[in-house]
Amino acid sequence: MRIGTVVGNIWATRKEEGLQGLKLLIIQPIKLDGQLSDEQIVAADRIGAGVGDNVILTMGSAAVRSFSTTSICPIDAIVVGIIDGKDES
Amino acid sequence: MRIGTVVGNIWATRKEEGLQGLKLLIIQPIKLDGQLSDEQIVAADRIGAGVGDNVILTMGSAAVRSFSTTSICPIDAIVVGIIDGKDES
Amino acid sequence: MRIGTVVGNIWATRKEEGLQGLKLLIIQPIKLDGQLSDEQIVAADRIGAGVGDNVILTMGSAAVRSFSTTSICPIDAIVVGIIDGKDES
Amino acid sequence: MRIGTVVGNIWATRKEEGLQGLKLLIIQPIKLDGQLSDEQIVAADRIGAGVGDNVILTMGSAAVRSFSTTSICPIDAIVVGIIDGKDES
């Protein structure tokens, strides 16, 4: 999984049906030295993350399948945790 | 998911059968600082995106499965949303 | 999907059984500015691409499943189209 | 798979249900020349790895499916081995 910080929200009126009702956040990955990467990842969120939160992202098919077992969400990244703490040597 | 801008269309007469009838766009990813990456991603589109639109891309198996539940499309990227708005801190 | 140019063929006598009979091409990805990347991707091809052709590549599980529905090919990239044309703004 | 060194632990109280009870480690990938990459990967661990261990990581859907056959864990990286030895030419 990846670590990043939530830097914004994003909307799309014209979209695939499977995205209906999903909250989409813009995440900026954080490197180990604390620097921010210039990438931007859009992830679905349903645990209440917001701008300024540091979060854990799961990417790829695990993200899709865990988010909905009945239908197939056209997503490839989800927020799976809001980080409380880290201890790095 | 990734954010990019549609920069063109692409055609292939000789192709895998599963690509028949699909509209393929060339997308240039956008970095967080607004700079364009030099990558080019080809994505299938069925929500009507066109050159100049900023879009959300889903990559990998989620793209395949959500695009067609009956047959297997040999694709690994789809346009899932045309961006109306973003609020970035 | 990715865009690249076919730069060669590759053979392996000692190989996984699932590769038997597959034609394998060496593809060099093309960046948006037309520059060639220094990566090399090996892809299976069954639509007749050859050295010098510009092609569309599908990567990952979509490549595997669309290439064979009966057995599992140990491949992660296939040529899905030979590019006739592109219109880039 | 990738090789990395465990540099820390990470916690998240607010998280996807599927993460409940999982031990999450922060891993820094090691390049071939022994240099550490500036990436940080979060991986689930159940074989007892700890800070300072060099480990083997499996990424993507293989990680998800091997970690739990009954439910779908929203993870995309797991520690699969604690390295005892390597012989590199």
Place this chain on the structure above:
Amino acid sequence: MRIGTVVGNIWATRKEEGLQGLKLLIIQPIKLDGQLSDEQIVAADRIGAGVGDNVILTMGSAAVRSFSTTSICPIDAIVVGIIDGKDES
């Protein structure tokens, strides 16, 4: 798929059960100009590759499923061919 050269072997006594009995090699990817990348990829091998061999690697879910149809191996890379020859323009 990727092209690389086998540079070593790797062992882990404490490991996920699914890795039992698998031979793990360290592979260094080769760029198109023949330069070696500084990445190191660990791949499972059952076709007899050894240090110094140039090999073809399959990554991701294709690797997992083709390696074992009965159980789920926690791997994401396998050696699928030992290269005899290449013709590059």
